[in-house]
Structures are given as C-alpha cells and as structure tokens.
Amino acid sequence: MATYTPMIQQYLTIKADYQDAFLFFRLGDFYEMFFDDAIKASQELEITLTSRDGGGDERIPMCGVPYHSAANYIETLIERGYKVAICEQTEDPKQAKGVVKREVVQLITPGTIMQGRGIEDKENNFIAAVSLFDDGTFGFAYNDLSTGENKVTLLGENFQEVINEIASIGAKEVVVDDTFPEQLKKDLKEKFFITISLENETSISKSFEHLLTDLDDEKLEQTMSTLLHYLFRTQKRSLDHLQKAKSYNTNQFLKIDYYSKRNLELTETIRTKGKKGSLLWLLDETKTAMGGRLLKQWIDKPLIQKKEIERRHRIVESMINHYFEREELREGLKEVYDLERLSGRVAFGNVNARDLIQLKKSLQQIPAIAHMLNRFQNEDLQHLANQLDPCEELTDLLERSIVDNPPISVKEGNIIRDGYNAELDQYRDASRNGKTWIAKLEKEERERTGIKSLKIGYNRVFGYYIEVTKANLQFLEEGRYERKQTLSNAERFITPELKEKEALILQAEEKIVDLEYELFLSIREEVKTYIPRLQALARIISELDVLQCFATVSEKRHYVKPSFSDERKIIIKDGRHPVVEKVMKSQEYVPNDCYMDQEREILLITGPNMSGKSTYMRQIALTAILAQVGCFVPASEAILPIFDQIFTRIGAADDLISGQSTFMVEMLEAKNAIAHATKNSLILFDEIGRGTSTYDGMALAQAIIEYIHNHIGAKTLFSTHYHELTSLEEELPNLKNIHVSAIEQNGKVVFLHKIKEGPADKSYGIHVAQLAELPPSLIKRANEILVQLEAGSNTREEVTKERKSSIEETAAQLSFxxxxxxxxxxxxxxxxxxxxxxxxxxxxxxxxxxxxxxxxxxxxxxxxxxxxx
Incomplete structure (x- = not known):
C-alpha cells in the first residue's frame, strides 16, 4: 500500500470497512470508483471504464459518475441488490494540508432507501433482522426506515416460520450475525432476491433505549437492538422518526403460510408476480399512500378477534349507508399527503419547502375530515374523529413562514414569507429598493446623455454595468464613466454611484439566501418536534382510508356483511370469486352456495377440468379472508366461523431452485397442513396425488382424507379426478360429495360452473382436449382407447383386491x-x-x-x- 499515492491509500483505507459495498469516492464534481468496484460498476451501470496512475506498478481501473446525477446510478445498483457507501469530502480543499479529509456519510442498502424509484407509494420497504437463540427459536424484527415503523416477534424452531414472515412483509434485506448458520443464509438467498447483511452488536444503546421500553422479553430486545444498531451505523444521522418497537404474536392473526398466499394470489399473481389480478388489486380503492400500505398489511395478517372484526364491519356498514358523507371523506383524504414518510424525511434532513407546504395542506384537511366523521352518526367513527389531531400550532407556523409556491431547492432563497423574520425583511428592503434605485438611475442616465438605447444590466462575473453602443460613445461625459468591459459593438461602464449601490444590493442578496436557509433549517427542526403527533395522526387517517375503501368496493360489487358462527358452520349463498368476477366484467358470473357444519367437515369435489373446481375452492378461502380483514364478502348471505389458519395445495409448481419436483412440493405442502392444522382451520387440497402413478396417487389421496377426517377435523375442500374416492362418503360420516356440473351438447361439453350435491358421472377430459383444438385424428384415437379401457375397467373394490393380492404376491416372490x-x-x-x-x-x-x-x-x-x- 505504501507504493500508492496518498489519495489512493486513503481510498483503500476507507474501502476496507465497506468490502460488501460500492464505494462512491467524492473527487470534485464526480464520485469515482477504483479497482474491482470500477470494473463491476462499469458493467452494471454501462459506463466507461478508464484507468489512472495511482503510484503502483500498474494503472488502476477507474470509473465515475457526475455528482449531480449520481442518484439514478445509485438507485440502479440498489435495485440489483447491491449496497453503496457514499464517501464525501469533509473539509474545504482550500484549507487542506495534503489529502482532503473524506469519510463515509451514509451506507445506502436495499432495505434502507428513503426515496427514489425503489420506493413505491403504496408499499413498505422493510428491512428485517433474524436472531437464532440457543434453544432453537428465532427472533424476528423488521423496520421501514421511510416510515419509522418497528415490529418484533418470537418464532418457533421451524425456519419455515421465518420464511413465511419475510415473504409476508416482502423484506428487501435481512440482517444476521456471524453465528447465523450458513445453510440458512443460503436458503434465504435461494428463496428470495434478498441482501444479507451482518451486525454483531446486540447491546441496548442509549441512543435508542427509548424505542425498546414497550418490550418485556430479553430475546425481543436483543433482536430489535441488532436491527437498530445496523440502522444507526449505516445511516450516520438523526433517526428521530423511529417509532417505539411493538411486539406481536403470529397467533394473534389468521395464519396463511407463504405457499398459500401465493396460491390464493392475495397480493400478487402467480404468473406475472404483479399486483393486477390479485385480491389487493381488487380492494385497493384507497386515496392515500398510507392507506394503501396499511391495506396490504391487513390482507397479509387478517384478524381472529371477533370483537375487532365486527368493529370494522360496523364502520364499513355505516359508510355504505352514508354515501354522500363517504364521498366527501374520499375527497378529503385525496388531499392528505404521506404523513408517515414526510416525518421520516424531516428527521432524515432531506425534506424541502414544497414538502412542508404539502404537510400544511394535509393538516388543513383534518378539521373537515373530523366534521365528516361525526356526520356518520357512528360511535366508532366519532371515537376516531375525537382522536384526530390537526396540529394547529404547526399549521400556523407553516402558514406564517413558508411561501405558497417555493422552489425545490432550499439553498436558492425565495422560501420564507415577508414578515416572518425582521432581519430578512431588512435585507429584502435593501435589495428591492436598490433595484428600484437602479431602474431610476437608468432613466436619469438616458436623459443626461440623450442615448435612448443606454441600459443598465447585470451578470455574475462583472456585476452591474452601464452598456452603451460604440456609435453613441461620443455622447458620454468624459471622466464620469469607468470602462469595465469591451464588446464587439458596445462598451460597458460603471460609475462611482453605481459601484456603491452594487455592493449594497449584492451583499443584501447574498445575506438573504444564507439567512433563508438558516431559517428553513430552524423551521425543519421545529417540525421535527411534531413527528410523534404526525405519526399518530397518520395511523388514524390510514385506518379510515382502508375502511372507506372496503365500503366503496363492497357497495360497488354488491358484497354483504358476514356474520360469525360459534358452531363452526359455513353458510354461503350465491358466493363468487371476487377477482374472477371483476375480471369477467360483461360476462355473467355463476354464483355457488357452500354449506358445511359438524356433519359436513369435508367436501369431496369432482367434475371435469376447466369446470371451476379450483375457482370454487379459492372463493371460499377468499371469502373467509375478506370477512376477517373487516370487509364485506361476495355473496347474498354469509355465515362463517373464524378460522385460525388457512392451508392450500392448489396448482402445479416445481421448485426448481431447491431441486424439488411438482409431486415433492405437493407432498411438502400437504405435510405442512396436516402437521399444523386444527379443527378451526380451513384446508384446500386440489387434486392431491396426481403427480405419481394412479394407484399411488389414489392411495395417498384417500389416506390424507382419512387422516384429516379422523385426526384433525378441519373444514376441508378436496377436489379430485379419482372418482373411486367418491365411495368414501359411505365410510366417512363427515365427508360429502359435491360436483361441478357439465352437460354434453352435440358431442361437445358445456360447463355449467354450478356446484351440485353428489359425485360427477364422468371427467370429460377428452372434451376439454377438443376445446383446446388438439388434432381431430388424435381426439378420435383417444375416444377409441377410452372405450377399450372402460370395457376392461375395475371397480374400486376390484382395484383394492388386485393391489392386496399384488402385495401378497410380492412378499411370496421375495420368500421364493x-x-x-x-x-x-x-x-x-x-x-x-x-x-x-x-x-x-x-x-x-x-x-x-x-x-x-x-x-x-x-x-x-x-x-x-x-x-x-
């Protein structure tokens, strides 16, 4: 290292502490990168790779990006899962004795970005921390730096619970310590496109001790401390917007594992991984960014507390019954800015004057919103109205201090109102009067010289000047004008009076800009003291927004208020799949009923492919989820139990990354349901056993049905093409057959999409192939083979006898x-x-x-x- 230049030595010293990040090293107007960082960044950012002499034996690879446009390049790297360490000059180069001092002022990571392309208005940007304790349990904490939200929980010994939580919150980064098992880190990287970061400090620092006061468990404190240490170490600035850490228990919510959320397409679709086509897409009629984020959180964690669910239903019902008041509320919410993220930016120090104007306008809406809520004549809404804090002192401060249309930059002046600060008013008066004096001087000089084209101008290089064309120079009074600049067709002069006034004006304008910036920083610090109140206000506004959204969707789509049964009954009349119904638009959706009680615990569903078995199963689950998040449901009547867990095995999907086949994934998901379901759970199994041979698949399907029936007792919808299983209705008292009906017309199948009692008579598989327009000769041959197979087919009893004798024969052969x-x-x-x-x-x-x-x-x-x- 001694052979390198002092500047490169400084770079390498700083880089040693940020090995897992790109080091953006400030040199003048550029951020430069060297060595491996330069090679990799030039590829990722598609910028030119050059080199420079660094004092060593070889030239050093180098690339750079302009300081003023660095944000776009940084965002690109963050989107690809990298980290970026921002290294700034921390002393004036003119005063430096040798190499200018530099240090990293912020480490930007996928989980700690505050603004830019990576931040979606209606999505949180969570960073998580996972701790593994000696007893095998896991601590799980997460934070959204842009909103200040902190939550923490303890999970069991099954790492799948950690995966479920990471998937649920959509964490972009996970913080662990050095002792965390490598295999588990590998599992996280393979399962998610996620950045893994290290933090070994777990002590409770005084800087964030106040954030942990509501935690009463050492494990919770340790896990949350790990995350907070990482945040303070990487951000290196005030994080006054961080909220107190709140503990939660996963048993407080309806549990839906990672696979079931994917299968039910709650927040994104299986095919496109996008929002459109998901339950979140259907429901999102929110008017604020805060409400949009809370809606996603509610869908991820539906309630199981009947009292709180019914409170939400009462509010939704009241909003449906007061259409005009609800529409006024929606208009009012539309004017409310993202108070949560604004608070974060105030604390972070990157808020501008326009943001503060948005804050003022938002706060001005609060009294009107409170008045609207009281007009609903609903106790729950009136309670929320009483909690709304308009922060009148803050509104008054912003009204008095900030102009209505300030510039984006906070360092160019024109931000502070006249009358807010006496010293600023004096400078402005000097500046404005000075300019008036100059305009008057220009008029006097024209009259004095008789030169009508004479003008007084200004530029930053020469200041104020009197400009006269060369043809009129003869009219100037000798000795009065001092030449300042010569142009091709004119001369520029200055007079003693103009020179004196120029100094006064320019000094005033310079002081105005500096003073306005100081005043703005002071206002920002005062706004910072209101952050807790703004965050409390944001929580209420978010809740109101989600509830009005439920009311709007429920009224528009003719949903009904569900009621809950303590006898574990499901009575759904004219139920619909909410998303499919919306997508179909002009086509009429065929509604279906569902009835289950203690004598109908399992519904065995048969029927042809494409008839709607999977849709029917999903709509039951989505109806339950909608009810438990507090929304009305797509039916004409709905009585439901409160489910504690939902398990699904729907659709075929290889887990190629883990090297698992469709059948293995199917078995693992079935095992998860069987191992964790209770009698209060809902299980959806779609064609279990189809990934292996017919006999094996049928045997597994029957064994699973029997196990659920005899040992679990959960409400279960089980669809199958194994028609032999329909005879289980005679053996299992709590299992009933239902089927999706279809009819044949002119040799073609017509799907009625209607659920009826009893088993289906046939599967219509060849008819479906015909609908898919397979070659006619192939369809004909398939029908011929089907006739042959049906002629030699066995009953289920015969199949059982054959398998039994086959097993006995195998044993005999082994002996032989x-x-x-x-x-x-x-x-x-x-x-x-x-x-x-x-x-x-x-x-x-x-x-x-x-x-x-x-x-x-x-x-x-x-x-x-x-x-x-």
Whole structure:
C-alpha cells in the first residue's frame, strides 16, 4: 500500500470497512470508483471504464459518475441488490494540508432507501433482522426506515416460520450475525432476491433505549437492538422518526403460510408476480399512500378477534349507508399527503419547502375530515374523529413562514414569507429598493446623455454595468464613466454611484439566501418536534382510508356483511370469486352456495377440468379472508366461523431452485397442513396425488382424507379426478360429495360452473382436449382407447383386491427368491422368518403414508442389525 499515492491509500483505507459495498469516492464534481468496484460498476451501470496512475506498478481501473446525477446510478445498483457507501469530502480543499479529509456519510442498502424509484407509494420497504437463540427459536424484527415503523416477534424452531414472515412483509434485506448458520443464509438467498447483511452488536444503546421500553422479553430486545444498531451505523444521522418497537404474536392473526398466499394470489399473481389480478388489486380503492400500505398489511395478517372484526364491519356498514358523507371523506383524504414518510424525511434532513407546504395542506384537511366523521352518526367513527389531531400550532407556523409556491431547492432563497423574520425583511428592503434605485438611475442616465438605447444590466462575473453602443460613445461625459468591459459593438461602464449601490444590493442578496436557509433549517427542526403527533395522526387517517375503501368496493360489487358462527358452520349463498368476477366484467358470473357444519367437515369435489373446481375452492378461502380483514364478502348471505389458519395445495409448481419436483412440493405442502392444522382451520387440497402413478396417487389421496377426517377435523375442500374416492362418503360420516356440473351438447361439453350435491358421472377430459383444438385424428384415437379401457375397467373394490393380492404376491416372490438363491438350511434363520412374516402380515392399504414409512424404517433397522451381528 505504501507504493500508492496518498489519495489512493486513503481510498483503500476507507474501502476496507465497506468490502460488501460500492464505494462512491467524492473527487470534485464526480464520485469515482477504483479497482474491482470500477470494473463491476462499469458493467452494471454501462459506463466507461478508464484507468489512472495511482503510484503502483500498474494503472488502476477507474470509473465515475457526475455528482449531480449520481442518484439514478445509485438507485440502479440498489435495485440489483447491491449496497453503496457514499464517501464525501469533509473539509474545504482550500484549507487542506495534503489529502482532503473524506469519510463515509451514509451506507445506502436495499432495505434502507428513503426515496427514489425503489420506493413505491403504496408499499413498505422493510428491512428485517433474524436472531437464532440457543434453544432453537428465532427472533424476528423488521423496520421501514421511510416510515419509522418497528415490529418484533418470537418464532418457533421451524425456519419455515421465518420464511413465511419475510415473504409476508416482502423484506428487501435481512440482517444476521456471524453465528447465523450458513445453510440458512443460503436458503434465504435461494428463496428470495434478498441482501444479507451482518451486525454483531446486540447491546441496548442509549441512543435508542427509548424505542425498546414497550418490550418485556430479553430475546425481543436483543433482536430489535441488532436491527437498530445496523440502522444507526449505516445511516450516520438523526433517526428521530423511529417509532417505539411493538411486539406481536403470529397467533394473534389468521395464519396463511407463504405457499398459500401465493396460491390464493392475495397480493400478487402467480404468473406475472404483479399486483393486477390479485385480491389487493381488487380492494385497493384507497386515496392515500398510507392507506394503501396499511391495506396490504391487513390482507397479509387478517384478524381472529371477533370483537375487532365486527368493529370494522360496523364502520364499513355505516359508510355504505352514508354515501354522500363517504364521498366527501374520499375527497378529503385525496388531499392528505404521506404523513408517515414526510416525518421520516424531516428527521432524515432531506425534506424541502414544497414538502412542508404539502404537510400544511394535509393538516388543513383534518378539521373537515373530523366534521365528516361525526356526520356518520357512528360511535366508532366519532371515537376516531375525537382522536384526530390537526396540529394547529404547526399549521400556523407553516402558514406564517413558508411561501405558497417555493422552489425545490432550499439553498436558492425565495422560501420564507415577508414578515416572518425582521432581519430578512431588512435585507429584502435593501435589495428591492436598490433595484428600484437602479431602474431610476437608468432613466436619469438616458436623459443626461440623450442615448435612448443606454441600459443598465447585470451578470455574475462583472456585476452591474452601464452598456452603451460604440456609435453613441461620443455622447458620454468624459471622466464620469469607468470602462469595465469591451464588446464587439458596445462598451460597458460603471460609475462611482453605481459601484456603491452594487455592493449594497449584492451583499443584501447574498445575506438573504444564507439567512433563508438558516431559517428553513430552524423551521425543519421545529417540525421535527411534531413527528410523534404526525405519526399518530397518520395511523388514524390510514385506518379510515382502508375502511372507506372496503365500503366503496363492497357497495360497488354488491358484497354483504358476514356474520360469525360459534358452531363452526359455513353458510354461503350465491358466493363468487371476487377477482374472477371483476375480471369477467360483461360476462355473467355463476354464483355457488357452500354449506358445511359438524356433519359436513369435508367436501369431496369432482367434475371435469376447466369446470371451476379450483375457482370454487379459492372463493371460499377468499371469502373467509375478506370477512376477517373487516370487509364485506361476495355473496347474498354469509355465515362463517373464524378460522385460525388457512392451508392450500392448489396448482402445479416445481421448485426448481431447491431441486424439488411438482409431486415433492405437493407432498411438502400437504405435510405442512396436516402437521399444523386444527379443527378451526380451513384446508384446500386440489387434486392431491396426481403427480405419481394412479394407484399411488389414489392411495395417498384417500389416506390424507382419512387422516384429516379422523385426526384433525378441519373444514376441508378436496377436489379430485379419482372418482373411486367418491365411495368414501359411505365410510366417512363427515365427508360429502359435491360436483361441478357439465352437460354434453352435440358431442361437445358445456360447463355449467354450478356446484351440485353428489359425485360427477364422468371427467370429460377428452372434451376439454377438443376445446383446446388438439388434432381431430388424435381426439378420435383417444375416444377409441377410452372405450377399450372402460370395457376392461375395475371397480374400486376390484382395484383394492388386485393391489392386496399384488402385495401378497410380492412378499411370496421375495420368500421364493431367497430359497432359490441360498439353501434354506444354511441362510434362513428364525429371525429372518419373523421379519418376512411381519412384512407379509402388514395391511398396507389401512396404513397412512407416514405409518408405512416408519414401519419400513423399523424393518430395515432390524435387518441391518441381524446382518451386522
């Protein structure tokens, strides 16, 4: 390092502390990057890679971006998951004795950006911290730096719970310590496009001690402290907008795991990963950015507390019944700025005067909104109205201090109103009177010289001057005018009077700009003291916005208020899939009923492909979710239980990254439901077992149905093409068959999309293939093969007998081959006989898949033990 120039040595010293980030090193008007940073940045940003002499043996790779346009380049790197360390000059180059002092003033990461393309108005930008404790449990904390929100919880020993939470909040970055297992970090990177960062400090610092006062668990404090240490270390500035950390328990909400949220398309669609076509897209009639973010949070975490759900329903009902008041409220909310993120920018120090005008206009709407709420004549809304804080002192401050149309820049003046500050008014008076004096002087000089084209001008290089064309120079009085500049067709002069006035005017204007900036900073500091009140106001406005959004959607789409059954009944009349109904538009959606009680715990759904089985199942789940977030539901009547969990296995999807097939994903999702569901859960299984052979698939499907029926008792919708399973209705008292009806007309199938009692008579698979316009010859041949197969088909009982005899035959063959290969007297011991007898006596058709696997493991263990002995 000694061979490098002092500047490059400084760069390398600073870079050593930011190995995982691009170091934007300020040199004059550019941010420069060197060595590997330069090579990589030139590729990512598509900028020219050059080199420079740094004192070493070889030229150093270098690239740079202009200071004034660096934000776009930084955003590009952040969007691709990188970090950027901003290194600024911290002393005046004119006063530097050697290399100018530089230091990193901020580390920008995917989880800590405050503004720009990476920040969506209606989406949070969360950063999370995960701690693994000695007992195997996980601590999980998250923060949105742009809003100041902090939350923390404890999770069990299953890492899947951590994955579910990260997916739920859509975290862009995860902070862990050095002891966090590498395999788990790898799992996170493979599962999500996410940045992993390190922070080993867990102590409670005085700088954020006040943020942890509501936490009563050491593990919660430690996890939250890890995240806060990372934020303070990387941002290196005031974070006064951070809110007190609030703990939550995942059991306080309706649990919907990562896969089920994806299958139900709650916040994004499976195919495009976009918002359009999701439940969030359907519901989002919010008028504020704050409301849009809260709506997504409510969808991710529906309630299970009946009292709070019914409170939301009462407010929605009242808003539906008061159309004109609701429309006025929507108009009022439209004028409310993003108070949460504004508070963050005030604390962060990057707010401008236009933002403060937006804040003033927002606060001016609050009294009117409170008045509107009282007109609803609803106790819950009146309670919210009483909590609205208009921050009148702040509104008055901003009204007195900031002009109505300030510039974007806060360093160019024209921000502060006349009359706010006496010293500023004096400077302005000097400046304005000086300019009036100059205008008067120009008139006098024209009269004195008789030169009508004479004018007084100004530029930043020469200041004020009197300009006379060369043809009129003869009319100037000698000795009075001092030449200042010569042009091609004119001369510029200055007089003693003009020179004196120029000094007064320019001094005043310079002081005006400096003083306005100081006054603005003072106003910003005063606004900072209102941040807690603004954040409290933002929470109420957000809630009002989401509830009016529910009312608007419910009225527009003819939803009804649901009621809740303590007897675990589901009664849905004329139920619809909310998103499909909206997408269909002009086409008439076919509604369907759903009835389930203690004698109808499982509905076995049969019917042809494309008939609507999956849509029917999803609409039941979405109806439950809508009810539990506080919205009305798409039906003419709805009575529902309050579900504690929803599990789905819908659609086929390989997990290619983890190397898992469709069938393995199917089995893992089924296992998750079976392992965690309770009688108060809702399970949706769509064609379980189709990813393997017919017999295996049918056996697994039946075993899963029986296990849910006998051991869990959860409300379950199970669709299948295994028609043999419909006879389970005779064996399982709480299972009922239903089907989606279809009819044949002129040799073609017509889907009625109507749910009816009983099993379907056939699957119409070839008809669906015909609708897909497969070649006619292929369709004809398929029909011929179908006739042949149906002629030789077995009943379910015959299939069962065949499988039983096949198993017995396999066991007999195993015994036969053992006798053939080795003389019985030499090899077959009594222990082996017992093993074979035990194997042949097993009734595999009565065993669950898990029981079969455990039994096989025990037999293998016994066999290995005998072989080793």
């Amino acid at each position: 081959f053992t006798d053939e290969i080795v003389p019985k007297a030499e090899k077959e011991t009594s222990s082996e006989k017992k093993l074979l007898q035990e194997l042949s006596s097993l009734n595999l058709l009565e065993m669950t898949p898990l029981d079969a696997l455990n039994t096989l493991y025990k037999l293998q263990k016994k066999l290995k033990s005998q072989q080793n002995s």
